[in-house]
Amino acid sequence: MKVxxxxxxxYDEKYLDKSATDDLELRFFEHKLDRxxxxxxxxxxxxxxxxxxxxxxxxxxxxxxxxVKLIAMRCAGYNNVDLQAAEKRGIKVCRxxxxxxxxVAEHALALLLTLNRNxxxxxxxxxxxxxxLNGLLGFDLYQKKVGVIGSGKIxxxxxxxMQGLGCDVSVYDPFPNDEVKALGIDYVSLxxxxxxxxxxxxxxxxxxxxxHIINSNSISQMKQxxxxxxxxxxxxxxxxxxxxxxxxxxxxxxxxxxxxxxxNLFFEDQSNLLLQDDIFARLLTFPNVLITGHQGFFTxxxxxxxxxVTLGNIRNFAAGNIDAVHLVKV
Numbered sequence: 376m377k378v379x380x381x382x383x384x385x386y387d388e389k390y391l392d393k394s395a396t397d398d399l400e401l402r403f404f405e406h407k408l409d410r411x412x413x414x415x416x417x418x419x420x421x422x423x424x425x426x427x428x429x430x431x432x433x434x435x436x437x438x439x440x441x442x443v444k445l446i447a448m449r450c451a452g453y454n455n456v457d458l459q460a461a462e463k464r465g466i467k468v469c470r471x472x473x474x475x476x477x478x479v480a481e482h483a484l485a486l487l488l489t490l491n492r493n494x495x496x497x498x499x500x501x502x503x504x505x506x507x508l509n510g511l512l513g514f515d516l517y518q519k520k521v522g523v524i525g526s527g528k529i530x531x532x533x534x535x536x537m538q539g540l541g542c543d544v545s546v547y548d549p550f551p552n553d554e555v556k557a558l559g560i561d562y563v564s565l566x567x568x569x570x571x572x573x574x575x576x577x578x579x580x581x582x583x584x585x586x587h588i589i590n591s592n593s594i595s596q597m598k599q600x601x602x603x604x605x606x607x608x609x610x611x612x613x614x615x616x617x618x619x620x621x622x623x624x625x626x627x628x629x630x631x632x633x634x635x636x637x638x639n640l641f642f643e644d645q646s647n648l649l650l651q652d653d654i655f656a657r658l659l660t661f662p663n664v665l666i667t668g669h670q671g672f673f674t675x676x677x678x679x680x681x682x683x684v685t686l687g688n689i690r691n692f693a694a695g696n697i698d699a700v701h702l703v704k705v
Contacts, residue, residue: 379419381408394682413437421445427638432460439464449685454581468703469688475677480532482671486630517541522572525579526552569596581608591616600627606671609635632671641668
């Protein structure tokens with residue numbers, strides 16, 4: 376089966392090739408998939424895509440006309456796929472429902488600890504022979520109230536980590552997870568999360584009802600100086616509202632591994648280009664904001680799992696073993 380791998384990086388080729396067998400013919404393309412680059416898919420039965428590929432109705436129509444039968448997402452999220460258009464054109468969509476929840480959950484903790492203890496600022500000071508401590512004051516995470524939004528595999532793992540640090544953890548999720556309940560963690564309302572949490576960490580999917588779940592209204596209900604961490608999807612946060620709250624001091628710490636307009640920024644070396652996104656540029660001016668370029672998933676264990684599950688989905692699809700494919704349904 377011929378597979379076109381879009382948005383390919385050297386690490387994608389390394390890990391996918393390692394998991395590939397003779398029954399799959401992989402071709403790697405650096406181009407992001409969209410309606411213009413979809414022409415490349417002609418002659419391929421499968422396209423393998425990532426988080427910032429544009430799988431709109433126009434792109435899917437082009438893929439279908441070119442004979443593509445399967446869109447294999449090598450990630451958990453699929454908010455960039457027009458599922459109705461895919462169903463209409465008879466294209467199946469599959470994903471990697473989980474790879475290493477520890478990778479993303481631990482990255483969320485890394486963002487929080489770095490911000491709280493000002494590690495990023497202290498690192499720069501020491502390199503400049505400045506060992507002063509003024510402005511680097513942090514706080515103990517022990518016994519702080521941590522609100523987790525979303526209790527899937529990653530959210531549940533993060534809950535366990537924070538509980539292990541002695542935090543008072545509570546969760547909001549319309550679909551409670553028995554694994555989280557077994558930890559003795561309470562499910563509460565969003566309003567309670569906003570009002571009581573010292574730290575709020577986002578681990579929910581991007582859906583119409585979760586888009587801009589962090590907005591001016593929800594921020595107004597939060598504690599002064601709250602820490603917000605987002606390692607899920609950028610559009611969970613209304614960036615303009617967050618900037619206003621950072622300026623006023625209402626938000627004390629902001630850690631992001633994702634950004635609403637990241638498709639034109641992340642995963643590329645743009646060090647020789649002028650930054651055109653004024654909102655992102657404004658975020659970078661705050662000393663209490665820490666941004667990483669969607670690297671939460673980027674561990675050896677996670678990349679191995681992503682490659683194995685992605686290629687497993689494709690092999691099962693080719694063999695007609697649809698029940699073993701992690702399909703996304705409308």
